[in-house]
Amino acid sequence: MLEIKKGTNKFYIGDSEANPLAEITWVPSERNRVIANHTYVSNELRGQGVAKLLLERFIEWVREENLQVIPQCSFVKDQMEKNSDYHDLLSS
Numbered sequence: 549m550l551e552i553k554k555g556t557n558k559f560y561i562g563d564s565e566a567n568p569l570a571e572i573t574w575v576p577s578e579r580n581r582v583i584a585n586h587t588y589v590s591n592e593l594r595g596q597g598v599a600k601l602l603l604e605r606f607i608e609w610v611r612e613e614n615l616q617v618i619p620q621c622s623f624v625k626d627q628m629e630k631n632s633d634y635h636d637l638l639s640s
Contacts, residue, residue, distance in 0.1 A: 550593075550598065550601065552601065552602060552605045553565070554609070555568075555571075557573055557574050557575060557576070558571050558572060558573040558574070559571065559572050559602050559605050559606055559609070560572075560602075561593070561598065561602070568588075569589075569590045569592065569593055570588060570589040570590060570593050570598045570599070570602060571586070571587070571588050571602065572584065572586070572587045572588075572599075572602040572603060572605075572606050572621075572624070573585055573586040573587075574606070574617075577618060580613075580614060580615050580616060581615060581616045581617070581618055581639045582610065582615050582616075582617055582618070583617075583618045583620050584606065584617050584618070584619045584620060584621050584624040584625075585620045585621055586621050587599050587602065587603070587621050587623045587624060589602075599623055600627070603623075603624060603627055606624075607634060607637065610637055611637070615637075616637055616638065616639035617634075617637050617638060617639060618639045619638070
């Protein structure tokens with residue numbers, strides 16, 4: 549099982565926060581919102597559902613912190629629009 553770690557404005561997989569094997573990143577915004585701006589998965593982890601695992605951990609954190617998401621990253625935007633469980637977290 550891959551360990552998802554929390555870094556500075558990111559969740560990541562790997563030994564190095566600066567050079568992760570996979571990550572989902574965000575930028576804090578105003579009024580309890582975060583801008584999800586990037587998802588990356590290295591070639592060695594692609595095709596294993598790692599991006600979805602990172603998104604699920606990110607969503608869990610967003611709920612814990614009572615935040616809303618502005619999805620700039622195309623992967624995050626697509627997944628949040630497809631999954632009705634995430635619709636309440638989308639910020640207009």
